[in-house]
Amino acid sequence: MSYSPKILIHSIAFSPDGVSTAYLYNDIALAFQQKGYEVVVLTTTPHYNVLPDELAKQPMKKKLGGLYYTSSFNGIKVLHIPQKKFGSTALRILGFVYWHILSLILGLAEKRVSAILSPSPPLTIGFINLLIGKAKGAKVVYNVQEIYPDFLIEQGGLKSKPIIAILKWLEKLVYNKSNAVTTIDQVFYDTIVGRFNEPQKLHIIPNFVDTGLYRPLADEEIILDKNLFANSDTIKVMYAGNIGHAQDWEPLLSAAILLKDQPIEFYIIGEGVMKDYVMEKVKINGLNKVHILPYQPRESMPHLLAFSDLQFIFMSKEMEGHGFPSKVYTIMACAKPLVVCSGAKTPIVNFLQPQQCAKLITTRDFAEKVNEIVAFLKGSSKESLRTLGDAGYEEITKKYSKEVVTADYIRLINKLI
Structure with missing residues (x-):
């Protein structure tokens, strides 16, 4: 037999x-x-x-x-x-x-x-x-x-x-x-x-990435709770995933303080050991445009990505050399661009450098890092971000x-x- x-x-x-x-x-x-x-x-x-x-x-x-x-x-x-x-x-x-x-x-x-x-x-x-x-x-x-x-x-x-x-x-x-x-x-x-x-x-x-699940969605296809995700003309910068030690939260919080008066909103979605810390910092600094929301099911991720204009990943120094966030693929598959903080010779930077779909910030100086984030967000439009996202989408469907x-x-x- x-x-x-x-x-x-x-x-x-x-x-x-x-x-x-x-x-x-x-x-x-x-x-x-x-x-x-x-x-x-x-x-x-x-x-x-x-x-x-x-x-x-x-x-x-x-x-x-x-x-x-x-x-x-x-x-x-x-x-x-x-x-x-x-x-x-x-x-x-x-x-x-x-x-x-x-x-x-x-x-x-x-x-x-x-x-x-x-x-x-x-x-x-x-x-x-x-x-x-x-x-x-x-x-x-x-x-x-x-x-x-x-x-x-x-x-x-x-x-x-x-x-x-x-x-x-x-x-x-x-x-x-x-x-x-x-x-x-x-x-x-x-x-x-x-x-x-x-x-x-x-x-x-x-x-x-599962390109059947993660794909670009038109505005009319997005299904999200309108009380949590209200449409507006602001640039929406998002992170969805584990809110833990793998991410460096300080540059984000500092950038959000400097961008308080700009038409830019931040969404942090998920659970993790650093969530309470981030929430406390947001409250202390009166960051009304930083929205911290609970974990959303996997099926909602394409809709969350479609709702956003830009995704951020700020890697902590301890983690950046030993892990590659799988969310990079899902973000690119949904034709969304990234702003990434990580060391110059790390897996995420090595992968994204040739793709022309991300703003990569590799400086170790904290003030320079925050200034680069702020300058990039201030200088971005929805149209320029869409161009970056389209480049990532083309690459992911061919190879990943x-x-x-x-x-x-x-x-x-x-x-x-």
Whole structure:
């Protein structure tokens, strides 16, 4: 009897969780399914961004009294290992260890696995996959979305030399024992290629966007709460996503103070650990044109982008070298321009520099940074911003659509097996 090749996708987030990694790997899983692969997903229970509507669409069934759960995503079997956002560090560590042990057991229980694909973080997921791959004779592909342990070290949270040494050893092990490693950008590639004994194992496959969902909308197609998003002739500058430490909020707040009397409005949409801080600063400075709104569902994102004239991403110094915001693709797919603050040789600047769809601010001097933001916004018109947005849209549809990039993953796995 002949079988379809089976791919095990092992990710910390997957549907019905509502985060960017989940959306990315949802589409990768569906692409493999459409190409005739049997797809099994090994993941956690939703705990990053829990959406009741999505949970209702994809109900999870208890197995072994809740030891783990199963669900079906468009006919794809999904195994969920319980995880929560624990406040206690001890409980977080315990949950993390539990996830790894059960992932190993459930992965080993799968029959006829031909290939295993997983994204970082965490780095340890790659090690678990090596064990499963060795036992199953499966090819292992590790996808570097963020560079660990570099990210933890530069963020300042990891200072223990023994732990750093262990993580660096683990990183090299995962890179060199995997059959292939992919990363999303030339800057990432240049950063880690020297850590490989066989550099040819490392491939660049960028992230992508669903151009069916994210597309330009005409004004009459926009469906938003008019009480929150009122039409006006002002230039609307927006950020929608996690309001956390990855973003540098100070330049935005300082620019908003200097632009108080200009026909410019700012929209900050989402949740996160920095939200209360930003709200307090807005209140103290009487920034009536800065609107802070709650998280909006993914289906609303094309409408939010269409409502805006310009999107901003101000990367924090600690994060800018180790991550690439996936929202860049969705913004470009909706034909909207960006204003970006980040270092000169960072993934986001490296990607956007040739695209002619963004104002890039790379200075480290805070006053200069704010002055550049203010000058750009004062000098922009809706027409000039539309021209920038159109340039980004043309580029994204040619190179970074879901169909184009998932085909790269399929070609890589086909070649390995």
